[in-house]
Amino acid sequence: MEEHSLLANYNVQPRVWDEMFGKDGIRPTYRNFVSAIQNLSSDEMTHKDELAKKLFMSQGITFTVYSSGEGIEKIFPFDIIPRILEAAEWKHIEEGIKQRLKALNIFLKDIYNQQFIIKDGIVPAKLIYSCPNFVRQMVNVEVPFDIYTHISGIDLIRDHDGTYYVLEDNLRTPSGVSYMLENRSITYRIFPDLLPKNNVRSVKDYPDLLLKNLVALANRQKSDPTVVLLTPGIYNSAYFEHTTLARMMGIELVEGSDLVVDNHKVYMKTTTGLKQVDVIYRRVDDDFIDPLVFRPDSMLGVPGIYGAYRTGHVAIVNAMGNGVADDKAVYSYVPAMIRYYLNEEPILKNVPTYQLAIPENRKLVFENMDKMVIKKTNESGGYGMLIGSAATEKEMESFKLAIEEDPRSFIAQPIISLSSAPCYINGVLQPRRVDLRPYALYGPDGIDIVPGGLTRVALKEGSLVVNSSQGGGSKDTWVLG
């Protein structure tokens, strides 16, 4: 059919949930959008695609790859076709994430204080104390408003029947939120009028909500506390995000060397001398934040900042030590945490997870390795991972050996196929696998989740890995109002 030329070659794979195509054709959420683009010629679509690339390049929304001594600017691949969620779906996700974060936050408070959850036998002590991200320095530290996870990104995926699963909780310094904002600002350039016509909910409140929460954490009785964003510097791959957020919030972007600690107070070095800092939104990892307490070779942190935090003179966002809650082995206990702390049934499902420290699990997993994903508990970004269906015998053998050696550091999950969404690649619309990372802000007034998030997409055909370091890209994410 002529009018469906753009969709003519769109073949949904069997046993994969497609975001656009259901068994009755195009889903209602996508109908408006499809009717607006289906009659565009491929030239027009390609033009839009090129416009998007040009906009990213000229705005400097790039990361630098260093090869042969010279930096090369690259843009994160962006696919112009938005991923669309309906209001009811979003409500479900929102409630699920709020519930989950509440439980995870109480868990952090508990694990660094009384440890009821261990004493009641819900979570084994061994699991916690063997976690490399359990930060002993955080034990009995008083955290403002008992909030640990101020900013989190929860990764969601959908199985073949459309059910949402939580794949990972990112509670340390989740990145990518600037792409959520930038993708949207690119979309209204390439698809004029489509956003208002589809009644897409806005994401632009994110910086305001974040700033409101940061300001609220200041300890000093002061109407205008000093809030800063601590970045590792211009060579960090997320540097663009740091500058964008600092600019949007109107706060100072500082590097470790801009800060000094004196008498347990943090100051920044300004042209008019030292100025006290009240709240630090840090994008430097725990390990690097204070060379006196953590890695002594860190050049990115601030000596003495931990002491200032502990004495309550400065608030640090996110809290240190959150890694114990998003460890991949601890992840399997999140549903139990929700039941234990909140006395509720989990709204969002966990992917079934086998801890390989348990011998029976190990046996089961080794027998069904081709149907499993094996992950290291302490790695992210798509590293340290084996997808059974795509692995060679040799890779499986080497993973088995590594697991036998250090079973605590591995988990296994059945392969979940990930839903697919339409992407405009090489002039045709093709399905590619996606996940979804909404960003949640936890402040003294409660949890806010901006409607949308980052849809990451595996641009390689058939690939299930959406991480940007592994050839993944992103899409704008629409939540219809």
Place this chain on the structure above:
Amino acid sequence: MLSRVADSVFWMARYMERTNGTLRLLRTNYISSQDEVQDFSWQPLLRSYSDAPAKEILAIGNDSPKVLEHLLLDRHNGASVFNNITRARENARAVQDHITKEVWQCLNDYYHLIRDKNIHVQLQQGDPVTALDSLIYHGMLYHGTVDITMARGEGFNYLNIGKFLERAILSADMLNIKLTELNYNLQQPVEVPALRYLLYSLSGYELYLKTHRGNFQADQVLQQVLYNDNFPHSVSYCLKQLFRYFERLETESLPESYKQLEFLIGRAMNNVKYSNIRLSDSEGLRNFLHQTRQELFGIAAAFNQYYFGNS
């Protein structure tokens, strides 16, 4: 404002001013290389705007495409325009939240422009003036963008301080290069084309013609480059502007830092103002230019120490 940010803004402005100065200098020199084949030499310029060893500079010789390639695009030449723009952009990157998005995008586009293959092809096979013009044009776009979009706060002041300090240094340097070409021997009555080119490079030729009605005299060129307050590239004008933007920092300075800088800038201004340099005194002129440069460098060093926290 963070000391590091002030430092970066200051250097961003300096690199951009240097870029503009170098580009205009190259454009005029290239044109003169086509025009005055007899007396023309690239060597004085190469010695000032390249950090390559003397041997390599000699090897480049007078081959204009090679010279332009080296001074404009050579990544290994620390003083090349390419490196100036890259550094301006790196500085801008580190202070993105203190300059407007428009300024950042303009600098970012500039960086992509000089990396563009077309510039290289134009230089080697096409018309180098076209390539230089497109680069100069983009530099002007930057200045306009700064003027239209930047808030008149501390950042803007540091930006202008950097700009005028660098411009004063450039004007003094360019004058020195030209005079060195002539061995500081300016008593010959004949017209000196080198000085005409100097005025071209400093965008001051039209002003000269309007003021002196075609009466071309070396002494008057010198007066314009050093003292004319209507000429935006004269040393005197740059210092006055520098002082003007510096004064605006008073409320945002530590008193002792302000005092130090006020003294240094004031002294440099007065040394220029109350000097009386004539061409006949070539030794005095040489010393004066040397002293002025030293004072300008001293001001930069003092900013570094008192305002940017680098001791």
